[in-house]
Amino acid sequence: IVRKNQKNKYIPSVNFDEIGGQYRAKNELKEALDFLLQREKIARYGIRPVKGILLTGPPGTGKTLMAKASAHYTDAIFVSASGSEFVEMYVGVGAKRIRSLFQEARSLARKHKKNRAIVFIDEIDVIGGKRDGSQQREYDQTLNQLLTEMDGISVDQEVQVLVIAATNRKDMLDPALLRPGRFDRHIHVDLPDKKARLHILQLHTKNKTLHSDISLMKIAEETFGFSGAQLESLANEAAIYALRENKPEIEQKHLASAIDKVLMGEKADREASS
Numbered sequence: 001i002v003r004k005n006q007k008n009k010y011i012p013s014v015n016f017d018e019i020g021g022q023y024r025a026k027n028e029l030k031e032a033l034d035f036l037l038q039r040e041k042i043a044r045y046g047i048r049p050v051k052g053i054l055l056t057g058p059p060g061t062g063k064t065l066m067a068k069a070s071a072h073y074t075d076a077i078f079v080s081a082s083g084s085e086f087v088e089m090y091v092g093v094g095a096k097r098i099r100s101l102f103q104e105a106r107s108l109a110r111k112h113k114k115n116r117a118i119v120f121i122d123e124i125d126v127i128g129g130k131r132d133g134s135q136q137r138e139y140d141q142t143l144n145q146l147l148t149e150m151d152g153i154s155v156d157q158e159v160q161v162l163v164i165a166a167t168n169r170k171d172m173l174d175p176a177l178l179r180p181g182r183f184d185r186h187i188h189v190d191l192p193d194k195k196a197r198l199h200i201l202q203l204h205t206k207n208k209t210l211h212s213d214i215s216l217m218k219i220a221e222e223t224f225g226f227s228g229a230q231l232e233s234l235a236n237e238a239a240i241y242a243l244r245e246n247k248p249e250i251e252q253k254h255l256a257s258a259i260d261k262v263l264m265g266e267k268a269d270r271e272a273s274s
């Protein structure tokens with residue numbers, strides 16, 4: 001029995017309203033996704049389908065969220081992989097994995113009676129980096145398979161597939177990936193400005209009790225350079241400080257300590273990797 005409103009676990013529940021800031025990026029993305037929704041019209045005009053969207057920008061700015069919200073927006077099946085999963089794979093295994101990712105997307109869509117699917121590839125630069133002779137030969141087959149899959153996408157197919165990829169190293173990508181008909185739409189997802197930081201803080205404190213003295217605007221002002229992921233972490237750490245002190249509400253000092261904690265964490269990570 002198919003119950004109404006039953007959630008489909010292959011369609012993310014994240015929607016664009018849950019992404020703070022990124023107003024321009026969200027609009028550009030929705031505009032591209034509207035092409036996917038107007039499939040018949042696009043075909044009638046002889047316009048080729050949007051096959052690939054590249055999300056670029058620093059880590060933790062919400063690229064993965066954007067990809068998931070895209071699937072929610074278009075009622076599409078969502079499957080994903082990360083470029084780093086392909087590291088140290090034997091020759092040919094990566095290509096197989098790519099093939100099965102697309103097959104999975106199509107078969108899940110058919111099974112769940114959806115006519116759209118989004119394949120999300122995070123850290124695309126790992127498999128799609130510029131080829132420079134001897135290096136990275138083992139990734140060639142993986143990249144070639146991805147290109148083959150993308151070239152095979154057409155409006156006539158029963159399931160319309162869209163590939164969304166993310167990278168923070170756009171300059172590193174093989175030009176073959178960026179050709180028309182492949183990842184020819186690029187959307188930059190940048191670090192949030194003050195207004196966007198406030199929006200993100202509001203979203204991530206919605207489920208928390210804040211003391212009435214708290215000014216999230218002040219926190220937004222003090223967190224220049226923070227990514228969305230860091231702001232999420234800040235809100236969580238502040239709640240942990242409040243819990244430790246057994247306080248019923250998060251106070252300004254908990255938020256201040258949380259800012260330090262997030263900054264210190266970043267510093268420790270940097271030192272560990274250098």
Ligand code: ATP
Nearest residue numbers: 018019020059060061062063064065200228229232
């Ligand atoms: P990476 O490049 O490291 O993969 P990303 O850009 O894909 O990062 P996400 O994985 O989407 O970033 O973000 C990580 C988490 O940070 C999200 O799950 C969310 O909690 C929070 N976050 C990031 N950006 C935003 C945003 N704009 N609004 C709300 N939350 C955000």
